[in-house]
Amino acid sequence: MASANGDGTIAFGRVQMLLSKRSESIAFFGGKGGVGKTTCSSAYAFALANKGLKTLLVSTDPAHSVGDLLEVKAGPEAVEVADQLWVREIDPEEASYRYLNEVKGNMRGLAAPSLWKEVERQMDFAAASPGADEAALFDDMVSTILTAESEYDRIVFDTAPTGHTLRLLSLPELMSVWVEGMLARRAKTKELHRMWHNVAGVSEVEEPRDQVYELLERRKNRFAAARKRLLDEKATSFYFVLNPERLSILESAKAMALLQKYGVSTGGVIVNRVLPADVDGSFLAKRREQEAQYLQEIAERFSNRQQLHIPMQAEDIRGLAGVAEIGEWMNRNRFGSL
Ligand SMILES: Nc1ncnc2c1ncn2[C@@H]1O[C@H](COP(=O)(O)OP(=O)(O)OP(=O)(O)O)[C@@H](O)[C@H]1O
Ligand SMILES: [Mg+2]
Numbered sequence: 001m002a003s004a005n006g007d008g009t010i011a012f013g014r015v016q017m018l019l020s021k022r023s024e025s026i027a028f029f030g031g032k033g034g035v036g037k038t039t040c041s042s043a044y045a046f047a048l049a050n051k052g053l054k055t056l057l058v059s060t061d062p063a064h065s066v067g068d069l070l071e072v073k074a075g076p077e078a079v080e081v082a083d084q085l086w087v088r089e090i091d092p093e094e095a096s097y098r099y100l101n102e103v104k105g106n107m108r109g110l111a112a113p114s115l116w117k118e119v120e121r122q123m124d125f126a127a128a129s130p131g132a133d134e135a136a137l138f139d140d141m142v143s144t145i146l147t148a149e150s151e152y153d154r155i156v157f158d159t160a161p162t163g164h165t166l167r168l169l170s171l172p173e174l175m176s177v178w179v180e181g182m183l184a185r186r187a188k189t190k191e192l193h194r195m196w197h198n199v200a201g202v203s204e205v206e207e208p209r210d211q212v213y214e215l216l217e218r219r220k221n222r223f224a225a226a227r228k229r230l231l232d233e234k235a236t237s238f239y240f241v242l243n244p245e246r247l248s249i250l251e252s253a254k255a256m257a258l259l260q261k262y263g264v265s266t267g268g269v270i271v272n273r274v275l276p277a278d279v280d281g282s283f284l285a286k287r288r289e290q291e292a293q294y295l296q297e298i299a300e301r302f303s304n305r306q307q308l309h310i311p312m313q314a315e316d317i318r319g320l321a322g323v324a325e326i327g328e329w330m331n332r333n334r335f336g337s338l
Helices: 037-050 066-070 092-110 113-128 132-151 162-199 211-231 246-262 282-301 319-332
Strands: 026-030 055-059 079-082 085-089 154-158 236-242 266-274 307-311
Touching: 026 037, 037 055, 037 066, 037 085, 037 154, 037 236, 037 266, 037 319, 055 132, 066 085, 066 319, 092 113, 092 132, 132 154, 132 211, 162 211, 211 236, 236 246, 246 266, 246 282, 266 282, 282 307, 307 319
Parallel strands: 026 154, 026 236, 055 085, 055 154, 236 266, 266 307
Antiparallel strands: 079 085
16 A cells, blocks of 8 residues: 655655554554544554454444444454454443443342332432443443453554543543542441440440442452553553544644543554545645645644554545555554554
């Protein structure tokens, strides 16, 4: 697909090698809606698998399209779609249902039987509330991070448009704070109980195991472990896909600053849908003029990042063969950890 120009540059795109090679096991692909996240994350996962690395491509986008793009049937269970390449789409509704059942099961063990019905009613209300799917999605993402790493060499996340993903990545911190608050309150209640027993002179009574406390503690530990992986720059990278267009550049720059604030390490930048060098016509010439300015802006704004250009293709990218070609291009240019 790439061809050499007279001046020795490659018509397909260009790459700036500014970062030392990474060997991260978790890669996120994010960016504005429609810029090419699914295409690029799939191509990257394909290229990793092609190198013999057992790779899991996970979609956290509720409007999944990994299966559609690759023309494979994907669902909550990982399926092998090519040699060493596995795909799964987290289904928020299914995750929400599973999560709820797990919580209900836990609550049954904790609440008095006379309260079960009320507890279930409350849980069903909670399930229908805004944010419930997101919480379940987040829980699934945490599980994936904690379990898939031992099974796969690489995990690649295809994410939903920026805002949604940023919220998801900020959740480990929010959830930890929340759970810690609950734990502190729980500890205080226990302490009050103990004092009351002392005052009442029944201090010898052995305290029952506090299952709620243990449940919260386990949750806190899971979040903390996932957070540690997300914030470890050797383990996790967040790649931005953008188009040479004003809003796409602005959104990526903002998101990158926010991720930095959260401490998530951002990797390279993929500039997708760059006008190929050999298309002409006066309309395209004008677009190319404007695009040149945006490419310059991207080069400057993200100057400390690896940058890979992917040209606009004449046709839609379809199936494994379509992404394989882009994956090959990423590989040749040693994008990310390739
Ligand atoms: N370099 C390219 N040349 C031509 N078409 C492209 C290119 N990259 C992506 N596309 C097409 O653009 C459309 C959107 O791509 P993709 O689904 O990868 O974007 P996305 O960022 O994942 O979108 P969403 O935000 O909806 O998840 C698809 O039809 C895809 O085939
Ligand atoms: Mg997508």
